[in-house]
Amino acid sequence: MTAQPSANDQPPIRITTPNELVSLIPYLIGHHPADSLVLLGCDATKVIVTVRLGLGDPTNAWAQIVPNLARSGVITGHLVGYGSAARVGPHIDTAHAALTLNDIASSAPVRVEHGRIYATGTGAGPGDLASSHADEGVRVDPHTAAAARAVVEGMVALPSRDAIHTLVAPTGPAEQAAMRSAVARARSAGAPVTGEAAVQAADAAVTDALGSYRTGDRLTDDDVARLTLLLTDEQARDAVLARDEDDDASIALWTDVTRRADASLVAEPACILFVAAWLARRAPLAWAALDRARDAEPGHRLTRLLSAMVWNGISPDQLAEVLRRRRSDASHP
Incomplete structure (x- = not known):
């Protein structure tokens, strides 16, 4: 099995043992x-x-x-549980049964607890766990070649899932008050515009903003206010989504805007961050962005649509194709 780094032009990371798999998972999901x-x-x-x-x-x-994964081209599944046997067991049994029912092959699931890897008894035991010491487990060695490659490729493993959500958490009370004032100034100046004018203004604003973030600068509060008001126009928001950008500057821009946006305007930039992160294969950040959008505006239509697409197994490549078709349709009305 191999795992592809975020930069798709890099050679894949090879995984050959349960320990390599366990050492790499924190980098694949973004946290331990x-x-x-x-x-x-x-x-x-x-x-x-x-x-x-x-x-x-x-x-x-x-x-x-699992059926959605099968439709997305998954042919083999690898299950790793974290926690006690009593708690992990029912999940492993149900997931393994679902894989079998959907004709997805499965390696033998393993369980990790207190820094050791254990065979679960479901399926055949992995080679480095099938020993007379199987009940004692095998110590997790985090310093594998696979983990080292992940670090070299810039993949990050944060301490916990909560730590990922802090990346998109709203700024503090003083910053939020300043943003409310900036939004009020933008509205007084005539924002937001709508229709084609909004599309053109949003495209220009994002192009300029990306230039700033590529040089280490960031938007002012007034810039964030104007941009988030432009995104309230559905055509403008969809045009920004269809730009199909997933580089570091895009993720930095939309992470910053998601954190700083006024609470009433956060759902749109959070959804754009989701798309940028999903295309970049940074699923944990993508999910955190979607959670932020959902918390900010329950029932938000685009948030529900993106959630459904992911739960139905859409891959980053498939999402990119959807955006390419939308771009093509927009250029050939």
Whole structure:
């Protein structure tokens, strides 16, 4: 099995043992997991999707998730549980059964607890766990070649899932008050515009903003206010989404705007951040952005649409194709 770094022009990271798999998972999901079951879905050569459910989530969720993975081209699944055998076991059993039911091959699931890897008894035991000491487990060695490659390629493993959500958390009370004032100034100046004028203004604003973030600068409060008001126009927002940009500057821009946006205007930039992060194969940041959009505006239509697309197994490449078609349709009315 191999895993592709965020930069797709780099050679894949090869994974050959359960320990290498366990050492790499924090980089694939963006944080060190706990009380979770992680499923890596692979095509014939590489990991194409990573799914993490908390042990507090209903086990029957796997019956919904796995068929969508099969439709997305997953042919092999690798399950790693984090926590006690009593808590991990029901999730592994249900997920493994769902893989089998959907004709997805599965390696033998393993469980991680207190820094050791254990065979679970579901399926055949992995080679480095099938020993007379299987009950004692095998110590996790985080310093594998796979983990080292992940670090070299710029992949990051934060301490916890909560740490990812802090990346998109709103700024403090003083900053939010300043942003409300900036939004009021923008409205007084005639924002937001709508229709084609909004599309052109948003495109120009994003182009200028990306130039700033590529040189280490950032938007002023007034810039953020004007941009987020432009995004309230659906045509303008969709045109920005269709730009199909996933580089570091795009992610830095939309992360910053998502954090600083007025609470009434945060859902649109958070959705754009989701798309940029998903295209860049930074799923944990993408999910955090979607959670931020959902919390800011429950029932937000685009947030519901993007959530449904992901739960139905859309891959970054498939999402990129959707955006390319939208761009093409927009240029040939």
